[in-house]
Amino acid sequence: MSNCILSYPDRTLAATLSGGSWLTGDLSLQSLKDPDPKKVARSTNAQTGSTTITVDLGSAMDIRCIFLLNHNASINATVRIRAGVTSDFSVNLYDQTLSFYFTMYPQGGLPVGHPDYSTGGTMPTDLIADFPKQLIAVLTPNYSLQVRYLRFDISDTGNTDGYFQLGRCFIAPAWQPSRNLLYGVTFGFETTTTSTETRAGSEFFDIRAYRRVTQFTLSLNVAQGLAQVFEMQRRIGLHDELFFLRDPDEATMVGQLQSFLCYMRELSALEDPYADRSTVSYRLRERL
Secondary structure: OOOOEEEOOOHHHHOEEEOOOEOOHHHOHHHHHOOOOOOOEEEOOOOOOOOEEEEEEEEEEEEOEEEEEOOOOOOOOEEEEEEEOOOOOOOEEEEEEEEOOOOOOOOOOOOOOOOOOOOOOOOOHHHOOOOOOEEEEEOOOOOOEEEEEEEEEEEOOOOOOOOOEEOEEEEEOEEOOOOOOOOOOEEEEEEOOEEEEOOOOOEEEEOOOEEEEEEEEEEEEHHHHHHHHHHHHHHHOOOOOEEEEOOOOOOOOOHHHHOEEEEEOOOOOOEEEEOOEEEEEEEEEEOO
């Protein structure tokens, strides 16, 4: 298990996007530059020549994480991600092909006797529709890359929708604290769903979306607190976003539920309980 990652800002929002064959207007490739992940870019078809994205950051910038959010990828879809300093991608600092879906549960997470007990099983097709659509890529184990150009070659020709769509292509640097979350982390869901009861006792529900929420505390040296926490609060505030990655080593779909695009719900003050140590609490709420 690795230390958590807090990743921001999204470099894509100010980048130049090109490549592939995408619809125009509200479904164009430029939709990826809108912070609202529900505004999607949609390809004209599902052929590999149409589902490519080239990102020009304008100059070499430090990045470490990529998150592809709110996609409609089918179960066998893959994406080749390349990152480098030349527009022809002849020399790449990162070049990997990733699956959008992988092992569902940790080994041994299913009941004894289940046919997938020893492997955890793959993503069940009946869960794809409402499972959080996010592909997480941490490019390096503990440092950032200086890159200007990125290319995404998406292979999803079997998509029954007849197209590929994507809500966010979040490309960002990352801060990974030198110590992991302190014990006492909470994680769960919240919703504003309400119910109305009739005189006869029947209940009717106004069903609203579920949001993931988490709360945790970090213990830092004073320098980290001033350089990282203060700067994060100054830049993000309560209105801007970050991506919280609970465990970069997590390799199951259900485990990655604990990682999500979010807002900070409060700007907590740094506390100094010991000499040269600071603690700070985070309360994060998923952005839908």
